[in-house]
Amino acid sequence: MSDLASLKPDLIVHGTKPFNAEPPLSRLRAAFVTDVADFYVRSHGDVPDLDRDLHKVRVVGQVAAPLALSLADLQARFATKRVAAVLQCAGNRRADLQAVERTSGDAWAPGAIGHAEWTGVALADVLHAAGAAVGAGLHVAFEGADIAENEGAPDAPFGVSIPLKKALTGDVLLAWAMNGAALTREHGAPLRVVVPGYAGVRSTKWIREIRVQDHPSTAFQQAQDYLLFPPDMRAETHDPSRGTAIAEMPLNAAICEPAAGATLPKGRTVVRGYAIATDRAVARVDVSADGGREWRQATIEPRGNGPWSWTFWNTVLDITEGEHDLVVRAWDAAGQTQPARPEDVWNFKGYLSAAWHRVRVMAV
Structure with missing residues (x-):
């Protein structure tokens, strides 16, 4: 999105459509809490411009009482929580791997990472209010309002999932603020998921649906894209069944x-x-x-x-x-x-x- 590129002239822009950019490392290291202007941006397609007052997130699937919640509903019904957490792209430092042999994806330096204080409500509280089912083997799937450009597959709404056990930990948020200010458009306004400790792809921006289900998301990002493959595989021969879904990030x-x-x-x-x-x-x-x-x-x-x-x-x-x-x-x-x-x-x-x-x- 070229309009975002013009608003962020100090970032290292890897692509404008979709918009992907990271800060120079000296600026990233300048503050323990990363300034919003210096926080990396990872987009998979369009950057939605949603109405803060009208947008709602649906909570559906294996729940006793499906919900449709606006931002005002969340703020009125649930306790506010703040969590300091790093978000890091699974492709952070990809440039080092590309120096060995070509890979897919943008050549991120070590700047596809940032640390912020996120404000919102615990996803666990929302799931409890919806009467979410409990038990081993359940997952919470997220769908964003953005349409992702999926390499080798039709464009479709962005989608991922996390295990229900992770969703109920209390630190996973439905967040509306970053460093004390309302989320900006490129960071998921008006509402996003924040999943601490997991690759940034799990922290769905522009969240519009939360679904409790008995299997991981079948969306492209979960089922085909964000997988760790063995070193013998190449793009033209890869088999998603041999990939490992990326969740926790390494040291x-x-x-x-x-x-x-x-x-x-x-x-x-x-x-x-x-x-x-x-x-x-x-x-x-x-x-x-x-x-x-x-x-x-x-x-x-x-x-x-x-x-x-x-x-x-x-x-x-x-x-x-x-x-x-x-x-x-x-x-x-x-x-x-x-x-x-x-x-x-x-x-x-x-x-x-x-x-x-x-x-x-x-x-x-």
């Missing part, structure tokens, strides 16, 4: 400063970035100035991190004259770390790129 870290390709004065160099471990704590971050042969432990910045927040880190390296490959890796509270090479996680869709992040710089 990841990225260097935001200095920028790739930067020319720096030799000597003391500040290196800063983010790390994310979904609902586990980031226990340690290591940084190397020589491609990963020797490591220095970074300082984790105290931010009062919630379970769905990210972690900011920084360190100072002594950079000698010449080229240097700066590298970062994170460790979580379970003692797990990231794979070393993008070749180890390559897949033709370019999802879940979580190998060590590398930035080449020149010191003079």
Whole structure:
């Protein structure tokens, strides 16, 4: 959507129709709570312009009392809840995988991620009010008001699902505000789903239907698109039955400063970035100035991190004259770390790129 591109001239735009863009990494790292203007935008088709007062979300399927709720209804009937949570595109850092071999999708740098405070109501409260069925094997399907452009399939309303167990955790929201202000159009106004810890695709924007059912969504995004495929598959030979639906996001870290390709004065160099471990704590971050042969432990910045927040880190390296490959890796509270090479996680869709992040710089 070219009108959005003109309103966001400071973002790195990967496409205008659909509109997809991310911030420069220095701006992403500038604030622990990402400014709305610097929050990545992922669209799958048109960007609806919905009437805030007239729009309603239907709650249907295996429920005792189907509902049709406006934004005003939600605000009047249910307790308001705020959750600080990262949203991250499943294709974040896809550019690193494309450097190994071509993948489908936009060449996202590490900026397809952001951290915000979301305001809304717990989806669990709405499901309880509708008398939703309970039991193992149930799912909650979401349908948006946008028409997604589906590669190799007819365009259709955007759709995904999450397990009912996740939907009832209390932190999954029907949100109407972001960082204390009403949602903007590109971020799902007037109402969106926020599913902390899951790939951003599960956080349906412009939500218009919530359906409790005994199977995952059959929509293109759930059944065919957002799947992790084994490395032997290619676009022309892929078999959706061999793909794994992407839900939780992996441990990841990225260097935001200095920028790739930067020319720096030799000597003391500040290196800063983010790390994310979904609902586990980031226990340690290591940084190397020589491609990963020797490591220095970074300082984790105290931010009062919630379970769905990210972690900011920084360190100072002594950079000698010449080229240097700066590298970062994170460790979580379970003692797990990231794979070393993008070749180890390559897949033709370019999802879940979580190998060590590398930035080449020149010191003079």
